[in-house]
Amino acid sequence: MAFVIAGPTRLHGTNVGPQLQTLLIHQIRSIERHHMKKHLSRRRFLNLVGAAGGSTAVYKTSMALGLMQDTGPVAQLDLQKAGRNGKKVAVLGAGIAGLTVAYELERAGYDVTVIEASKRLGGRNLTVRHGDIIDELGQPQVCNFDDDPDLYFNCGPARIPGHHRRVLHYCKELKVPLQVKANMSRPAYTHEEGKFDDKPVRVGRYTADARGFMSELLHKAVDKNAFDQPLSAEDRERMLQFATAYGDLDPNGIYKGTIRAGYKSGGFITPAEHYTPMDFSALLDSKFWERGMTLSENPDWGEPLMEVTGGMDGLIKGLVRNISSPITTNAQVQSISLKENGVDVVYNHKGEREKLSVDYCFNSIPSHFMSGIPNNLPAEYRKGLASLQPGNFFKIGLQMKERFWENEGIYGGITNTSQKINQIWYPSHGIHGKKGVVLGAYAFFRQSAFFERMSPAARIEFAGKCGDKIHKGYSGYIEAGISVPWGRMNHMMGCGADWSPEIREKYYKLLQQPAGGRHFMIGDQISYHSSWQEGAFGSAEYALLELDKRVRAASARSGKG
């Protein structure tokens, strides 16, 4: 089937933007000049569209031509098939981004080879269970949790919010089961050394009082009409109502405590006893309002969150299950040479030096390692990579012999503390089971160094002592524990890339583009969501669309499309 391009009006039914439309018209006219009204196949036409606008434009144009059903805004890639002589692709690194590229390109008919430096797949998507090795430089650990499917710890990504559409798309497509994960929890605690007599305070109580006090102040300000702009009588009335509802004030606009702070006692077969408000100046003197109180108002931590049932590495297993291309572990890249028509990758494997000559290379090696790998990538590109500092995170997972937190009414969620452990996370799964694994410490960026200097045993002991200040007998419940300093993990030495705004401005777009049209940098490091799986998936998607644009352009040029 073929049709004759009658003129640019063909495009008017599509959803492509005006700029793209102009570009398309320009391209099609130039083809028309060349081929003098020669018949143009639909496939060729779509390649022209793809050359100008990439897959998204093809997708939209296909819909307009009635070739595809509009299935909604799913990030479904529609990569041009590689054909019989599938182009060769090397994927460096078997984390989320690398495996996604392998999965998609394999489906599009490419000849894919994945090489991974470490012994395992998944990158920082790491779930540890009984017997797993934690490959920390100089002090490797073996996970000593009981051999029980509920006793696992997500050392890297652990939470999936509903707006991370790419993660969820792949979970759905790969049939990776998800469950809801509690993040913010009102019965959990905020604990600050030297505040509230050193005692933990329930998050719900703290938050209710903080809002009550602020609402009372707002109520008083409205009463006194203390605003720059005078309010109308109606607005004043509405604001008084807002303040009363927001803080649960009494009819006179005074905060006298609220059921939102939780029951002090009773409330079921005996009368409820409520908490009296805490001291306002003590609350102001604390710091929970600074970050912890509003944490779940950030969309990335916004309730409800999800997690992969049985451990986050279920997502890696889902990808690997669906990839038949070779994946080689223990393969360390030795050099990357960009050539005019491809890329050579040399790597060591089992005492041999191997070489891959490919058409395209997708590289998820942490940017901070690229300065230690001989390569001939363009100077500015290398400078960009060298300008990124490694990010860092640190986590401790503790196996508790009893789920003591459930006796305190806590089922999942997070306790925040001013101590160096920062947080304690309670598991959302395995409720009322005998044991459970809690997160016993979570240090961010430079805070991680404090724990990195300790031995694994000292870290667990330290976390136990901090926990004792929050839960009575906490350290006595610890049966087993592991710690994961990402800045000290073999083949990682960091966690994501640290982009300053200046570096972002200078190099981000450059690093997003393939060097020589052949070498694509991928991974969460090449995204606005470093250290999030969505960033890794996004970078893979971006790179694949860039590749597709080039492939379609080449097909259109060669006239073979």
Added chain:
Amino acid sequence: MQNQIRCWLLAIILLCVSGAPVFAENELPIPTDDLAYCSTCHGVQLMGNPILKAPRLSGMESWYIENQLQSFKKGWRGTHEGDVVGMEMRPMAAALSDEQINQAAEYVSATRSALPASSVVGDIDKGKVLFTTCGACHGQSAEGDPAFGSPMLTTVDDWYLVTQLKNFKSGIRGSHPGDIYGMQMRASTQLLTDEQAIMDVVSYISTLRK
């Protein structure tokens, strides 16, 4: 003929500029899994990685590497509060047996990589004068002398020389009584009166590279 020479020169220059490997591949040792840990930070063929502050080790003398790994293991190096990078190195050496240290040292001295470009700018003439004293132990061509425990200096990153001279001078390195050579070196750095002197002497050492 002249054209041919020009072509060759161009090829050599391109090879150097492009950063492509300049050694025959069969010359390059392939580390065992245990030794591959070194290259995580120190880079392929231990070429160094300034982002991770891991110096180039390619081709260093095995006796010196062995000394230093033992220093780290014994806590002569990598225990001072001010030595953040040394503290990162220490657990690696602490985990090694004497035999593994031996193997690591042999591997390090067999590695090959291109010399990185100089990055330190100083007064080379002043540096040359200062180096006369250094040369007493390290040799006037900075070729090193195992008799004094003095390593060759021409294979090392210049930025790393600056860091270590500062560390010696401030006592971050060379303060442990067990570290006899380190203490000697610490005393010698008092000759370098300020940071400029350090830059000067290092920029002179860069001229001795072959």
